[in-house]
Amino acid sequence: MSRTAALGRSYPESRPADVTAAPGTTEGGPVPMHRITVIGGGLAGLAAAVTAAEAGAEVTVHEAHHTLGGRARTADAPYRTNEGPHALYDGGPHWAWLRRRDLIGPLAPLRPLEAARLRLRHRGKLRRTPPRAMLGLLFRGASQAPVDTDFLTWATGVAGEEGARAAAHYAAVALFHHDPGALSAAFVQERLRRATKLPPEAHYPRGGWAGVVDRMAARAWDLGVRIETLSRVDTLPAGGPVIVATSLEAARRLLGDDSLTWPSGRTVLVDLAVRTRRGDAFAVSDLDAPGWIERFSAADPTLAPAGEQLIQGQIPIAPHESRADGSARAGELLDLGFPGWRERATWRRDAVASGRTGAVDPPGTTWRDRPAVDRGDGVYLAGDQVAAPGVLSEVSFTSALTAVSLALGRPSLDPAR
Template identity: 50%
Template sequence: MNTPITVIGGGLAGLTAAIAAAEVGVPVRLHEAHQTLGGRGRATQPPHVAHEGAHVFYADGPHYTWLKERGFVAGLGWPGLGDAMTLRFRADGELRRLPPIGMLRAQVRARLTAPVDLDFHTWAAGHWGEHTATQMANAISVVTYDADTGRLSAAYVWELFQRVLGPNVPAVRWVRGGWQRTIDRMADRARELGVVVETGVRVETLPSDGPVVVATDLDSARRLLGDDSLQGTSGFAALLDIAVPRDRRDRFLVFDLDEGGFHECYSAQDDSVAPAGESLFQLQMPVRAGETRDAAHARLSRFADLAVPDWSSRKTFHRTSTAKKRTGALDLPGTTWRDHPAIDRGDGVFLAGDMVAAPGMRGEISINSAITAAAGAVAAVRKTAGARTGPA
């Protein structure tokens, strides 16, 4: 068991793989090209702690059990009742307290099964009409970051819709300090387990002295492995972070059923991410096919005007960005997560990340794939050790 496992990439997937392998006593080396660990889980420095994308966890899957058992998601924050009551839905140009009746009818149909081989819009329109199908697809763009979520597999979108907006109590959890706090805890645990962490060095060739877990984005993995088959469909969205003095007019959550945008307050459940007396928000808007970034940001700004009135004159912090190919794999009709690039690439090489063949959404895929990749790498080490020692 002295053969090392090399993990390339120090984001959520890389840290998960390193910890999972080190916990069973295998030496692990982790290489991260950036100066700091965390990948997309990184956040800006205080006083305004803004994340690069989604910063919540869903507690209804094995990924969360793994995190919770190790204390990585300890210290949850919850919005106050007053904040939670400001949930709104943008529909037909107006903010409303409840979604349209057609969407309410769909939300309670948890036992309905959607097909894999048909697009969501066609399937949903057959049940609830064209307009409702479009609103439902736009509601779930918060997960896909895709401006045409209706083109994706009906089974894929319907599962996400039920997880986020179905009749069950939402499993969403907010860790105080956000993903950055979780990342910091994972990095500390990795080092406690003896993982050798090297940052600021980009790996150009695979090491030859043991199994390797490639926990990078799919484009980087394709270049590193020289494997053009490593392809996937992902989302593209404009992002806006803003902080303003607290105001009762500001909304906590807004699902944009018209254009696929989403608005959420970071600080309602975690006052550590903004100075006292301020609210910190992140908004997103999926970029349409052929649309410029500036046009998408203009639409996002208009959406922000509804959720945070007069924000441009009130702002104390402001950041714009885009997220492209950073939002997890999307399933087109006829495909499921099992059709994504396989974790086991052969010859002791394993993939981990949010675009590979593991269940979940976005960061959940990273965790689930990394646990599987680590188990494969450990098995490869044990096989090598057994071959060296021979039969007892």
Template identity: 55%
Template sequence: MNQHITVVGGGLGGLVAAITAAEAGARVTLLEAHTHLGGRARSTSAPYVANEGPHVFYSDGPHWNWLASRGLVPANTLSLTAARGVRFRHSGRLHRLPPAGVLRAAARRALRAPSDHSFTEWGTRTLGARTTRQVAQMMGVVTFDADPGRLAADFVWSRFQRVTRPGPPAVRYVRGGWQTMVDNLAARVRALGVEVHTGTRAHELPESPVIVATSLAAARKLLGDDSLATEGGRTVMLDLGLRGRSGDAFLSFDHDEAGFLERYTCVDPTLAPAGESLVQAQLPLRDGESKTRGLERMRPFLDAALPSWEDRETWRRASVAEGRSGALDLPGATWRDRPAVNRGDGVYLVGDQVAAPGLLSEVTLASARQAATLAVKGQVTRETMAP
């Protein structure tokens, strides 16, 4: 076959799409507007190697094996020491266990939630009002929304069940930060003969078949399609370098404010200078709330999980992520109602806000593999039918 497929965007989705298409035998050209590949999967340079927000994989998903089988993700698993460092803030204080109602809810593995009611509406009837709010706030970690209870009940409940699944933790951390994985993906892309052009922005849609693996906003502009829009989270993110202190939490869930905090050096000490910790915290912003106000509201959470953190601070980075943290399904909608991967006429869409199943980055991986497979099959069909 002498197929040619163009991939627009060199982030996680674009790289995976390029690999999938090239492994199927297609000639692939990848266009990336920035000078470096990776997009939101890139990490900062040493000595503080921070991802853009909380980044993990779940080994119980189908895409982990796809990455691992190609040697693309050097991963750390949770140690017993790290697992013991999980904390839960509720009623203004830090605890070793979540609220009792949350524990009872986590045990209800057979319970299924509808998609046509909000989580608050369904949960209040099923779990009780207090437990419903506590479960919803805990899911700020995967929704990046200040009021997860307003979202579709099935959307919130399925994610809660995924995060609280029994058995050994399925969470996997990429050693050296996600930049290590980006470098591995880029090396695989080039080894497959993909023609990579960085610093090259696509101002017009290339000839099909083309895979658009950009943000939804950029895809909307490139395709001239105003329908490419969906609900997304908005959160303030804070990265901190801290001098080490015995007793700092590893993971902290904030049942009071829907925040989340993670000390990455607990599983990968190489991410910060010796004797220091790299901490990432995020707090979903309310409507109209500024970054400054969000950081102020985050302070009690930081004080509880990381005592004297301001006196120990050695490095800081704060930012607001909007439309960069996956789609949110409102009542009456499911992931199938998001913008479709197949846009017709040989155009395919990739990203964490499109119509593909999964949790956060899994949506990107699912849509990337699906888009590449459709692009290859679509061109084979067109060439076979040509006179």
């Protein structure tokens, strides 16, 4: 069962698509350009469905759950937690894709006073600014990191070991991995720069990601996409290209392809509500170990009841560590940034997420080495662990558009080109 409550939304039977191929007709009228089946109704599946329908394809989406959204689901009130992505990065392709279609919706602005309450844990204490040794790794003028070397080794040569470790741990906000320093230097550097860019790239959809998902679903409906929820697919359907927009693990089972593997992170997800108190931090990012916690209701008070604050965090854990280990480290950050939180707590939920935080690239690999989008025989992959560029959920969007362009034979739809 999902750790978030069901969205509780229903989607009507779709109307016939009103965009058809120009060439070819039958006695019954125009012939659709293509019939495409999309398995999975998360961000990747909805992006693929909308893009394909806009190009004139007849599209059916199969979603195993009774609600759409995948890891972009948002729980119902009173605590509107997100299971997956928490922010939209405006420097990525999915921002432009959503904005062109007016699907982003209202954003929750973060007041400068709240943003100023970002805190960093370093050497066991809170501080407002990163250590000087770390700063050299954040500037745009820093040299391009190599693909074949791990981040810690490369960054130590640039900023010393202390600065390198602090930067690696800070990058966990966009990596969700227990040992960011062991990953490809180029991979970590890109995410570190995106996470520390000024002005910030991160924006928060008001009310969580549910609104974005609903607008994507409505766009698909308007284009004539047929959306079938509670429709689990155990064998590939015949009759047209199929885009498998599920987790890599689910795609591996469905396609019977053991090569569909790639490293990902393992985290403890912490959801916590506390009674409001002046002076609480906006976020605490750990420079002593990977992990962070953030008061998401600071930007969007609708996420929690009046008089309460919603805090969410992700604490990466190693394969041998337990949920209790991650929860204990979260408690250390909470003690520093939210004094008296235990007495103020009104609700809490912790859970372990394995392989659900996107791909991470070991030294010597890039996104091009991940499982290919094109699986042959008219089958294509989309999701956040496949061979497509981008950061976090951007990979899902980029791979979805790539899958559609390949399925339709339309290279111009391929953002990688």
